[in-house]
Structures are given as C-alpha cells and as structure tokens.
Amino acid sequence: MTPAAIPERNGGQILMQQLRIHGARRVFMIPGESYLPCIDALNEHTDAIEPIVCRQESGAAYMAEAYGKLTGEPGICFVTRGPGATNASIGVHTAFQDSTPMILFVGQVGNDFMEREAFQEIDYRRMFGQMAKWVAQIDRTDRIPEYISRAFAVATSGRPGPVVLALPEDTLWGRARVADLPRYPRVHSHPGAADLARMTQLLDAAERPFLLLGGNGWHQSAIDQIAGFAERFELPVGTAWRRLECFDQRHPNAAGHVGWAMTPALRQRLRDADLVLAVGTRLGEATTEGYTVIESPLPKQKLIHVYPDAAELGRVFSPTQAIVADVASFAAAAAGLAAGHAEPRGQAVRAAHQELVDSLAPLPSPGPMSLDEAAAYVDAHVPADACITVGAGNYALYPHRYRRYAGPGTSLTPTVGSMGYGLPAAISAKLEDRNRTVVCYAGDGCFQMNMQELGVALQYRLGVVVLVFNNGIWGTIRAHQEREFPARPIALSFENPDFTQIIRGYGGHGEAVERTADFGPAFERALAFAQRENLPALLEIRYDANGISPGETLMGIREAALARAAH
Structure with a gap:
C-alpha cells in the first residue's frame, strides 16, 4: 500500500x-x-x-x-x-x-x-x-x-x-498515515543435540534422579511428551511452587508439589536425589524452601537447569549443565530420547507417587469444620479440568495439598504470593471458557482486597464459585508471630461482614457453613446455582482459627516456640 x-x-x-x-x-x-x-x-x-x-x-x-x-x-x-x-x-x-x-x-x-x-x-x-x-x-x-x-x-x-x-x-x-505491522513472531529456544546427549548421559548415570517442572508455556501436548520422557527414564515428577498445572497429578510418575509446606517425604526425596532436572522453573525461594532443599549457589545434587532465558542460568545456582530452551521445545526434543540407565528406578517412582496418594487423606483438624475434608471433597466432586484459583494465605495450602491438578488451565495462583488474586483470576478463567467449572479459594482478608470484582461476574454473567475461609485473623502472619513472639498476639484480628449477604447484593447465591457434614451439600448447591444461573455463588466457611494449615495448629506452633525459648 x-x-x-x-x-x-x-x-x-x-x-x-x-x-x-x-x-x-x-x-x-x-x-x-x-x-x-x-x-x-x-x-x-x-x-x-x-x-x-x-x-x-x-x-x-x-x-x-x-x-x-x-x-x-x-x-x-x-x-x-x-x-x-x-x-x-x-x-x-x-x-x-x-x-x-x-x-x-x-x-x-x-x-x-x-x-x-x-x-x-x-x-x-x-x-x-x-x-x-x-x-x-x-x-x-x-x-x-x-x-x-x-x-x-x-x-x-x-x-x-x-x-x-x-x-x-x-x-x-x-x-x-502509518502502515500496520504484521503479527509479531513468537521466538522459541530449542535444546541442541549436544545438550541432549550430555543430559541423557547424566540421567542414565544417576541413581536417584528427580524431574522438577515449572514456569509458563506448558500445553497439553508438551505435558504428554514430558510424561512419556519421565516414564522411559523412570523419573519421579514434582511441580514447582504454585505451578501445579504443569503436570497431571494423577499420573503414576507424579510426586507432588515442591515448595513451602511440602510433605516431609517429598522434601527428603529431593534432598536425597543425586540429580535434579529442573525444567522451566527458576528454582526460587519458595520452591527450594529458602534455598535449602536445593542449595545456592552450589547444590549438593547435580543440577541440569533448563530455562528459556540464558540470563537466568547460573545467576542463582551453579548448574552441572545449563540448557537454554523453552518448555514446549524441550518437551518435544525429550520425546525423541531413549533411556539407557542400567539399574531400574521404577520402585522409586512408584514409592514417590504412593507418598503423594497417601498425602491426599485428610489430616485431623480442630473444631467442627475441617478444611482438610472440604478441600478433599472439592477434589472429588469437580471435573478433572476444573480451574482452581487462589490468592495468598495459609488457606491456600489446602487446595495445594488436596487437589489433583490435571494440566493446563487447572490452576491459577500467584507465585509472588499477592493477596486479592483469586477472584479476579477466577473471573478471567471463566471468561476464557464459560463451560469450565471455576472455584476460587479466598481467605477472608484476601477476598476483601478485591471482592468488588463480583460486579464483573454479575455484569458478564459468570458462574464462579467462591469459597471464603473466615477465621477472623490474618492467619499467615499470626502463624509467623507465634513462631517468633509466642503468646503475644496483637493487631492481627478483624471483624468481618456477613459475606452471604454481600454475594446476594451481586445477584448471587450465598450460604454459611460451620460443620464438615454441611459442606458437601452446600457446595453442590453452589455449583448448581452457578451453572444454572451463570451468576456467582459463595460459601462462607467459618472455622476454628487454631487450625492454621494442614496438620498444624496455632497452639502447636506457640507451644513449640515457648519450648525452644525455655531451652
């Protein structure tokens, strides 16, 4: 022109x-x-x-x-x-x-x-x-x-x-008068043949290797390809902190969620690994639990670090091998690799997956309302492709532990730990696929940072289900406070509104749940309303604040801190 x-x-x-x-x-x-x-x-x-x-x-x-x-x-x-x-x-x-x-x-x-x-x-x-x-x-x-x-x-x-x-x-x-430019070209980085050959040698020589997946750019075919690679090389597969959608947790090679509050068995498995193949993840503070499970700058395990940006490789960790490649290109290349390890590693893979399965059994919790039981119920009663969104807070550890995420689009959660994220993310997910079940986990403090976005769900007729966990405190900070300054709580509690009334003001359905036995029926009603009316539904879950995270209580944290101080 x-x-x-x-x-x-x-x-x-x-x-x-x-x-x-x-x-x-x-x-x-x-x-x-x-x-x-x-x-x-x-x-x-x-x-x-x-x-x-x-x-x-x-x-x-x-x-x-x-x-x-x-x-x-x-x-x-x-x-x-x-x-x-x-x-x-x-x-x-x-x-x-x-x-x-x-x-x-x-x-x-x-x-x-x-x-x-x-x-x-x-x-x-x-x-x-x-x-x-x-x-x-x-x-x-x-x-x-x-x-x-x-x-x-x-x-x-x-x-x-x-x-x-x-x-x-x-x-x-x-x-x-200026011409339009064509659609931008997407740039991909691919592993070289020499990279793949050396990586294969290192994997074949390892006795206790571990595959850790993270980052963005995963699609279903890439996950399928990396799953086949893990099967051939007999690798347990973990997902990095809040990258739960990078692998199907129901796959027999799945080992669980790596990072803060991971199970003791998974933590020990990582510590004992003689090689970690990290694909797409930066191996940040949360994933490595403060750079202790995988140490910086020189890990005790051999580290093969695959990442799409060369500037990130060697910046925090000194790897045994660094490969510049995006996750999809790496998965496609890995699909063509043949394993040659001499000693079978299948028993370790099966043990790692069984540990993950065992961790899905709800842990005991104080009070009449169990968040462990509720999270397990959600996992069992929503479709495999349902999208679970969370913001930040200890309540997020429940869906992290008890939900078996199935691949792309099934989890939206901020690795940065920013509050107020869950509801906007749920709305975005529902806009992207109106037929997908979308459930938002939100703490009472977290929810109130962006609850006004219920207006978007009302305006665009989006049937998201919101679970608001009401314990009347800033729970994560209270847990830290009890560890460092036990028995001196201050400036950590607040009085909440009736969230069930708020959701009704936005045309939605609201119920309060105070007993474990009531959660399942209430959740089914919320799902049915959201699907039928294309409007938001909310369950306000009122529970004992002492139950601060799976298997842990505030009083237990306090007593342990007081005992340390006494010695």
Missing part, C-alpha cells in the same frame, strides 16, 4: 487495530479520560476484541495476568494515569515474578505538560523500571505500530514478563 493510500487515523485507532492484528481477544480496563481515543476505537473491533470493564485497577491487572497464564499470549490491561497506574502496579509485580506475558497501557499527560507535575503525572519509566521487562512512552503517533509489535515480542520472549507502555494524550489524539 502506498503512503497516499494509507488512511489517516488517530492514535487510538492505530493502537487498537494493532492489538487486533497481534491477536488480542480481550482487554481488561478501568475507563479513564486519559486514553479516550482508545476507548472510542473499541467500537470498530467489537467482533474481535471484548472489553471487560472492571471495578478497580488491581482487579483488572490481575485478570490480565491470569489471561497471560491461561493462554501464553500477553494479557492486555488499560488504566488511566496516576492513581490508575499505582493501583495496577500489583498486577505488574505479579506478572514479573510469575514470568507471565502482559502489557499494561497507561494514559499519560500530554507532552506539552510533561515535567510540570501536571494532574496525575508520573514518570512511568522510573515507577515500573524494576518490575517490568520494558517500560516506554510512545511520544509519536506514527510509531505506535512499532512500539506495540515490540511490546508483544518482549513480553513473550525468553523469560516472559510484563511490558508497560505510557500513552500521552497528544499521541492518542494525534493523527498519522
């Missing part, structure tokens, strides 16, 4: 057309006057791009981050300048530490007002500099296609992550 034939468009029209070309199907947003041309341009793309009007920017950013996890494509979020950007920053921080592709567009004051501390003005390069892969400001209307194409490439290449683009008003209102 000749320059004269290119239609003149404003910046908002150019930007939205570019998003469409790059495959954006949904944008999560809080409307703001600072990017009005973008909002208006959505009128031209209602057949391809669905705008989701959220209630607060943190909820919008969380939904976009969850979209990135679910699809592998950048989640798109639009917020206004100043307060909108600061509210959305939690989603950017989550996307960075979770290695999730995401693009946050922020309205900005016009260039003619820049550097005067104009109304809501912030320098976003400085603000987001340490929590995004790339932060930029588009100062020329004719360069919008260039910036958008680069944003998609940066967000998805190497270690995926968030990009932040500021949009000055004069850039969006300005007009230009």
Whole structure:
C-alpha cells in the first residue's frame, strides 16, 4: 500500500487495530479520560476484541495476568494515569515474578505538560523500571505500530514478563498515515543435540534422579511428551511452587508439589536425589524452601537447569549443565530420547507417587469444620479440568495439598504470593471458557482486597464459585508471630461482614457453613446455582482459627516456640 493510500487515523485507532492484528481477544480496563481515543476505537473491533470493564485497577491487572497464564499470549490491561497506574502496579509485580506475558497501557499527560507535575503525572519509566521487562512512552503517533509489535515480542520472549507502555494524550489524539505491522513472531529456544546427549548421559548415570517442572508455556501436548520422557527414564515428577498445572497429578510418575509446606517425604526425596532436572522453573525461594532443599549457589545434587532465558542460568545456582530452551521445545526434543540407565528406578517412582496418594487423606483438624475434608471433597466432586484459583494465605495450602491438578488451565495462583488474586483470576478463567467449572479459594482478608470484582461476574454473567475461609485473623502472619513472639498476639484480628449477604447484593447465591457434614451439600448447591444461573455463588466457611494449615495448629506452633525459648 502506498503512503497516499494509507488512511489517516488517530492514535487510538492505530493502537487498537494493532492489538487486533497481534491477536488480542480481550482487554481488561478501568475507563479513564486519559486514553479516550482508545476507548472510542473499541467500537470498530467489537467482533474481535471484548472489553471487560472492571471495578478497580488491581482487579483488572490481575485478570490480565491470569489471561497471560491461561493462554501464553500477553494479557492486555488499560488504566488511566496516576492513581490508575499505582493501583495496577500489583498486577505488574505479579506478572514479573510469575514470568507471565502482559502489557499494561497507561494514559499519560500530554507532552506539552510533561515535567510540570501536571494532574496525575508520573514518570512511568522510573515507577515500573524494576518490575517490568520494558517500560516506554510512545511520544509519536506514527510509531505506535512499532512500539506495540515490540511490546508483544518482549513480553513473550525468553523469560516472559510484563511490558508497560505510557500513552500521552497528544499521541492518542494525534493523527498519522502509518502502515500496520504484521503479527509479531513468537521466538522459541530449542535444546541442541549436544545438550541432549550430555543430559541423557547424566540421567542414565544417576541413581536417584528427580524431574522438577515449572514456569509458563506448558500445553497439553508438551505435558504428554514430558510424561512419556519421565516414564522411559523412570523419573519421579514434582511441580514447582504454585505451578501445579504443569503436570497431571494423577499420573503414576507424579510426586507432588515442591515448595513451602511440602510433605516431609517429598522434601527428603529431593534432598536425597543425586540429580535434579529442573525444567522451566527458576528454582526460587519458595520452591527450594529458602534455598535449602536445593542449595545456592552450589547444590549438593547435580543440577541440569533448563530455562528459556540464558540470563537466568547460573545467576542463582551453579548448574552441572545449563540448557537454554523453552518448555514446549524441550518437551518435544525429550520425546525423541531413549533411556539407557542400567539399574531400574521404577520402585522409586512408584514409592514417590504412593507418598503423594497417601498425602491426599485428610489430616485431623480442630473444631467442627475441617478444611482438610472440604478441600478433599472439592477434589472429588469437580471435573478433572476444573480451574482452581487462589490468592495468598495459609488457606491456600489446602487446595495445594488436596487437589489433583490435571494440566493446563487447572490452576491459577500467584507465585509472588499477592493477596486479592483469586477472584479476579477466577473471573478471567471463566471468561476464557464459560463451560469450565471455576472455584476460587479466598481467605477472608484476601477476598476483601478485591471482592468488588463480583460486579464483573454479575455484569458478564459468570458462574464462579467462591469459597471464603473466615477465621477472623490474618492467619499467615499470626502463624509467623507465634513462631517468633509466642503468646503475644496483637493487631492481627478483624471483624468481618456477613459475606452471604454481600454475594446476594451481586445477584448471587450465598450460604454459611460451620460443620464438615454441611459442606458437601452446600457446595453442590453452589455449583448448581452457578451453572444454572451463570451468576456467582459463595460459601462462607467459618472455622476454628487454631487450625492454621494442614496438620498444624496455632497452639502447636506457640507451644513449640515457648519450648525452644525455655531451652
């Protein structure tokens, strides 16, 4: 097309057309006057791009981050300048530490007002500099296609992550004749033949190898390929902290969830391993339990570290072998490898899986309402492909322990441990697949950080089921407090509203549950309502705060701390 034939468009029209070309199907947003041309341009793309009007920017950013996890494509979020950007920053921080592709567009004051501390003005390069892969400001209307194409490439290449683009008003209102750029190319990194040969030798020579999976980019065929690889090489398979969807926990090679609060048997199995093959995971603090199970900088086990970004390899751990490859490309390559280990390792695989199966039996808990029993009931009564979302708090350890996750899309949870994530993530999951059962686990404190997003579930008719765990305290912090300052609780409790009344205000179904025997019937009613009415349902689970995590009580933590202090 000749320059004269290119239609003149404003910046908002150019930007939205570019998003469409790059495959954006949904944008999560809080409307703001600072990017009005973008909002208006959505009128031209209602057949391809669905705008989701959220209630607060943190909820919008969380939904976009969850979209990135679910699809592998950048989640798109639009917020206004100043307060909108600061509210959305939690989603950017989550996307960075979770290695999730995401693009946050922020309205900005016009260039003619820049550097005067104009109304809501912030320098976003400085603000987001340490929590995004790339932060930029588009100062020329004719360069919008260039910036958008680069944003998609940066967000998805190497270690995926968030990009932040500021949009000055004069850039969006300005007009230009500029050609659209084609859809961005997805870059994949593949293991070399020499890498695979050396890895095979190390695996064949090992006596107690362990395969640890994590990161983003897993799809069903990649999981199937890595499962076949694990079967041939007789490897127990663990999933890294809050990457529960990376492997089917019902598979006979599954060994469980690796990280904080893992079972003692799994912890010991990792410590005793003579080789760890870590694929897609950064081996962060949570997965390694403070860099103790796998030590930094030099692990006691031989470590083969497979990761899509060379800059991460050798940064925290000194590996025996480092392989630059994304998870899907590695799984495809591993599917063609033949094992040659001399000694059979099947008994260890079977023992590891049996330990996982044994851990699914609910542990005893204080009081008439058992969270262990409730989580086990959910596992047994939702489909294998159901999506379970959680935020942050000790209540999350129950679905982590008792749910057998089955693969891509079955878990949405922030590895960064950010509260308020569960409900927005559940909404994003339901928008992505309205036929999928979606259950959100939320603590009473966690839920109240973003419960206003129930309005999105109401507006878009999304039948999510929310389990609110009401113990009236900041439970995780109380547990830490009892360990460090036993018997001196202060500033950790709060009085809650009646959550069952709140959900009814949003057109949903609500019940309070105080006994284990009542949970199952109430859960079935909530599921049925959500599926029938396409509206949210909520169970407020009131339980004894002493039951702080599976198999552990606050009083037990306190007594152990007092005993240590006495000696």
